[in-house]
Amino acid sequence: MGLITPIGFFSIVQKPSDRTHDTLTVRARMRGDLAALK
Numbered sequence: 001m002g003l004i005t006p007i008g009f010f011s012i013v014q015k016p017s018d019r020t021h022d023t024l025t026v027r028a029r030m031r032g033d034l035a036a037l038k
Helices: 016-021 031-037
Strands: 002-005 008-013 025-028
Antiparallel strands (some): 002 008, 008 025
């Protein structure tokens, strides 16, 4: 799923390793966008 926000573009995925921990992974096009999201 892709999310476009005022602070950046993000995608949320569930990698195979995430399934065992019941988590999701958030990815961004730019590292600074992840820092702003934090």
